[in-house]
Amino acid sequence: MKRITFLLVVVATLAGVFADMGPASGQSDKQAVPAFVTTIPPGYRDWRLISVAHEAGNLNSLGAVLGNDVAIKAYREGTLPFPDGTIIAALHYRHAPSEENDRIFGRPQSFVPGPATNIQFMVKDSTKYAATGGWGFGHFQYGKPADATFMKPCFPCHAQEKAHDLVFTRYAP
């Protein structure tokens, strides 16, 4: 018995599913613990562009939003809600002035990606992430996922974008 438990722990750890078990963990729907994305989807840096974004204020970020093939197809065809399998990646960098560009342009105007700050994902799986509108939210800093407390505000904020299936970003032509 001890050996089986150990094996289960190993398997669960390897799969990174601890924070990711959600409603499937045997709890009732009422007590559903939100599932988050705890592993970085492979190959995301090769995905195609959905759009770009600049968040001023405290966030002070410059970002690129990329989508896997399912996401790009849904965006281009205007499919809502996004189908299962959609993954959207937001690559965030510090919004940094470029002294080099400004010197050549002769005026302060140019902002470029500074150090990478975080990468966020939205993964559509209407079964696994049923408790959060079918979307699994992920936030990674230096390759490590944020904890459940950090992730708690993602869903209620995105839920306000119900008309666009909880996704803020629109497709840039």
Next chain:
Amino acid sequence: MKRITFLLVVVATLAGVFADMGPASGQSDKQAVPAFVTTIPPGYRDWRLISVAHEAGNLNSLGAVLGNDVAIKAYREGTLPFPDGTIIAALHYRHAPSEENDRIFGRPQSFVPGPATNIQFMVKDSTKYAATGGWGFGHFQYGKPADATFMKPCFPCHAQEKAHDLVFTRYAP
């Protein structure tokens, strides 16, 4: 003879090579007319991300910089100068506040792509574009290329980025 001239004019117009003839037009190197990119490289919207950019001031633009496979490989491997076949695309949009996002976030902070303003290209062909450092520059608005007068400042400005083979944009990880 008249007929041949007419045919040549038709062919040249169809190919859109008037502004693109460069040194190959029979002039000596000293009088070389810079060649510009006058046709939009096909498929550029499916290319992978190099970086993002925000130009404040008069430009007021938010942009995505994409690269074809040759460009992405060169960037990732740090190859300089960029090899022939490299194409870099800069998709520019107006840097527009998002009222919708700001309302949900509870503060003015969010800037997204407004209307597309222009698309620019840098095409590396060390023979065709020998007069401008091996790079052909292109600027398109509503699908139409800018004229030679508009394009004139591209090369002297980019030439100031000699240490990075005339390319301002660095790769965002």
